[in-house]
Amino acid sequence: MIMDHAxxxxxxxxVQKLAPIHDYAKSLLKGSRPAQDCSGKxxxxxxxxxxxxxxxxxxxxxxxQQALLDDSSLEALYLKRGATEPRQLHLKPLGLSYQDSNIYxxxxxxxxxxxxxxxxxxxxxxxxxxxxxxxEAPENFDINSNEARSSLISQRSQHPALLKLRITHTLxxxxxENALTPDQKLEAVxxxxxxxxxxxxxxxxxxLWLLSQGEHLEVLEPIELREQIATSAKxxxxxxxxxxxxxxxAYPHHSVSCHLTMETQQ
Numbered sequence: 001m002i003m004d005h006a007x008x009x010x011x012x013x014x015v016q017k018l019a020p021i022h023d024y025a026k027s028l029l030k031g032s033r034p035a036q037d038c039s040g041k042x043x044x045x046x047x048x049x050x051x052x053x054x055x056x057x058x059x060x061x062x063x064x065q066q067a068l069l070d071d072s073s074l075e076a077l078y079l080k081r082g083a084t085e086p087r088q089l090h091l092k093p094l095g096l097s098y099q100d101s102n103i104y105x106x107x108x109x110x111x112x113x114x115x116x117x118x119x120x121x122x123x124x125x126x127x128x129x130x131x132x133x134x135x136e137a138p139e140n141f142d143i144n145s146n147e148a149r150s151s152l153i154s155q156r157s158q159h160p161a162l163l164k165l166r167i168t169h170t171l172x173x174x175x176x177e178n179a180l181t182p183d184q185k186l187e188a189v190x191x192x193x194x195x196x197x198x199x200x201x202x203x204x205x206x207x208l209w210l211l212s213q214g215e216h217l218e219v220l221e222p223i224e225l226r227e228q229i230a231t232s233a234k235x236x237x238x239x240x241x242x243x244x245x246x247x248x249x250a251y252p253h254h255s256v257s258c259h260l261t262m263e264t265q266q
Contacts, residue, residue: 013113014021014155016184018100019151023090031048035085035127040128044114047226050100051101052100052102053101054101054102054104054121054122054123055123056103056123056125057125057126057127058199059127059128060122060127060128061103061122062127063128063129063130064093064096064105064122064125065096066130066132067071067093067128068093068094068095068096070130071131071137072093072131072133073091073092073093073130073133073135073193074089074090074092074093074128074129074130075088075089075090075091075128075129075130076088076089076090076091076114076125076126076127076128076129077089077126077127077128078120078124078126079124079125079158080124081090081124084178089109089110089129090109090110090133090135091107091108091109091110091118091133091135092105092107092108092109092135092136092137093105094106094108094117094137094138094141094148094150095108095141095143095148096122097119097143097152099152099153100169102121102122102123102159103121103122104119104120104121104122104152105122105125105167106119106143106148106152107120107153108135108138109135109136115138115147115215116151117138117141117147117150118151119148119152119194121178123175123251131208139199141189141198143167143198146158149201149203153203153205154203154205155201155202155203156202156203157203158203159169159191159200159227160181160199160200160201160226161199161200161201161202161217161222162197162198162199162221162222163180163197163198163199163200163222163225164192164195164197164219164220165195165196165210165218165219165220166189166193166195166196166217166218166220167193167194167195167216167217167218168192168193168194168215168216168217169193169194170191170216171194171213171216171217172186172194172196175196179198180196180198180200180209181198181199181200182198182199182223183198184196184197184198185197185198196217200257202222202225207225207229207232210225210229211229211232211233211251
């Protein structure tokens with residue numbers, strides 16, 4: 001189950017290398033319970049839709065991993081999103097983050113403003129090789145620091161912000177069992193709604209979670225976050241209000257036949 005979970009979240013290359021150990025462990029289990037197959041009894045699953053992992057060149061991943069172990073610097077050809085030609089980067093790898101369906105390299109490179117940490121997805125690297133010219137890593141670098149997380153997961157706040165959410169009873173039941181924050185508090189308010197308070201860093205992940213709850217919550221604080229979510233909700237609603245235009249795109253033949261029917265009736 002652990003191997004399947006890792007493979008689904010961007011670690012397929014590592015799982016493949018561990019195949020001999022995996023096979024050995026399976027043989028031991030079969031030896032102790034020859035008539036029992038436990039492979040389908042414990043699984044890793046999610047209710048969220050996972051995007052397919054991007055393709056990472058095995059030699060790129062191996063070279064970066066070795067550079068991290070050796071504290072080496074790298075020369076790389078990197079194709080930025082939207083670019084037509086790759087650019088050459090002289091970089092210092094600092095750490096790898098396996099997140100969602102991709103692998104990100106936390107690094108610094110020549111030309112990056114001092115104090116900044118970059119997060120580059122590995123599937124955009126066309127080639128990498130070690131170089132004798134050393135780049136210095138930031139002093140006491142920590143991949144879990146606010147500086148690193150701001151680029152890796154788009155964290156926007158240095159400290160956890162106070163969240164105040166007005167939530168429905170349906171969402172209350174979910175959060176009562178699985179808290180959104182370590183210090184979460186739930187308080188009943190009027191008309192069957194609940195007030196949820198707690199502290200959490202502002203990030204892209206929080207934005208996506210709030211939007212995914214739809215009509216089951218209202219952001220009260222922070223005000224900036226409330227305005228941001230409200231703007232996204234209004235833009236989404238505007239898309240669904242364009243019923244005729246959307247139907248014409250989604251069902252062009254149906255739209256044409258309806259138009260002809262109306263002309264005939266006239």
